[in-house]
Amino acid sequence: xxxxxxxxxxxTMRRRYNRKLDMQARFAKAARRNIVxxxxxxxxCIVVLDGLKPDFNIGKIFRTAEAFSxxxxxxxxxxxxxxxxxxxxxxxxxxxxxxxxxxxYRQLSARGYTCITLExxxxxxxxxxxxxxxxAFVFGHEEFGFSFDRADYPDILSLSIAQWGxxxxxxxxxxxxxxxxxxxxxxxxxxxxxxxxxPTAITGRSGR
Numbered sequence: 001x002x003x004x005x006x007x008x009x010x011x012t013m014r015r016r017y018n019r020k021l022d023m024q025a026r027f028a029k030a031a032r033r034n035i036v037x038x039x040x041x042x043x044x045c046i047v048v049l050d051g052l053k054p055d056f057n058i059g060k061i062f063r064t065a066e067a068f069s070x071x072x073x074x075x076x077x078x079x080x081x082x083x084x085x086x087x088x089x090x091x092x093x094x095x096x097x098x099x100x101x102x103x104x105y106r107q108l109s110a111r112g113y114t115c116i117t118l119e120x121x122x123x124x125x126x127x128x129x130x131x132x133x134x135x136a137f138v139f140g141h142e143e144f145g146f147s148f149d150r151a152d153y154p155d156i157l158s159l160s161i162a163q164w165g166x167x168x169x170x171x172x173x174x175x176x177x178x179x180x181x182x183x184x185x186x187x188x189x190x191x192x193x194x195x196x197x198x199p200t201a202i203t204g205r206s207g208r
Contacts, residue, residue, distance in 0.1 A: 023054065023082045030083035030090040038094040041069035042193055045183050046113060046136040047176065050076040050101055051147050059085030060173035061139075066093040068180045069194055074104050074136075076147060101148040108136045115156045117146065118175055120168055122160040126179060130186050137179050139172050 047065055052058050058081040065073055066089035073095040075081075083090040098104040105115060113136040118126070138156070140146040150156065161170060161178055170178075 024080050026083055027080040027090075030086075033091040034093070034095070037091050039092070040071045040094055041065070042189050043068060043070050043184060043187060044133050044135075045070050045180070045187075046072055046074060046108065047180070048074045048076065048101075048104060048108075048115070048136055048138040049078060050138060051141045051144070052078060052081075052139065052172065053142060054078065054081040056082065056085055057142070057171065057173040059083055059087075059090070061176045062086040062093050062095075063089045064173070064177045064180055065089070068184050069189075070180060070183075072096065074098060074108070076101050076104055101146070105148075105153065115153070117150070117156055117158045118161065118179060119145075119158050120160055120163075122158045124157075124159050125162050126159045126182055127162070131183060133187055135183065137176070137183075139176055142172055 047061065047070060049058060049061065058075075058078065062073065062083075063086045066086075071094070073093060075095060075097050077099060078097070086093075098107075108115060111134070113134045114132045115136045115138050116131065117138045117140070119140075138146070150158070161175060163170070
């Protein structure tokens with residue numbers, strides 16, 4: 001029994017390692033395309049992803065961000081992520097890496113951005129009032145929250161998304177979709193300002 005358990009654990013570790021290598025390779029390919037093709041979105045808002053897991057949600061958030069044509073995404077302590085759930089969006093959506101939130105915060109503040117965290121149990125709810133046009137929405141790790149102490153950044157605004165159920169918990173990619181929709185509800189440019197894809201491009205399978 002002990003030998004079987006050891007073999008099972010070893011095989012599991014091997015599969016996880018191979019999956020990590022595969023994810024890194026796909027990310028490197030997507031990042032190379034991004035350098036060539038990405039351009040800032042037509043809307044001023046920014047998304048900051050603070051230490052999220054690299055597997056599913058980051059790619060989904062990229063997909064939403066590109067759909068709403070937001071300016072850019074900032075990644076805190078995220079070396080790579082799985083680009084597959086983004087369905088090709090990583091190619092077009094600008095993004096930047098930072099080792100710490102402090103570095104990212106200082107850069108965004110210098111550009112006139114207001115950082116806004118999304119957290120449960122806050123006094124103010126998303127949608128109660130119009131957010132600043134230069135908003136940087138900060139989303140933390142799904143389990144551990146933010147990498148920084150909120151007390152160190154008293155000028156950061158905090159909002160909650162109204163919920164009526166027992167669990168009071170939204171998947172981070174779903175939360176990002178709600179937040180970005182609310183933002184463009186206030187500041188969204190005309191649909192004519194956006195890009196139009198050919199029908200074959202909608203599936204994200206260009207064959208390349």
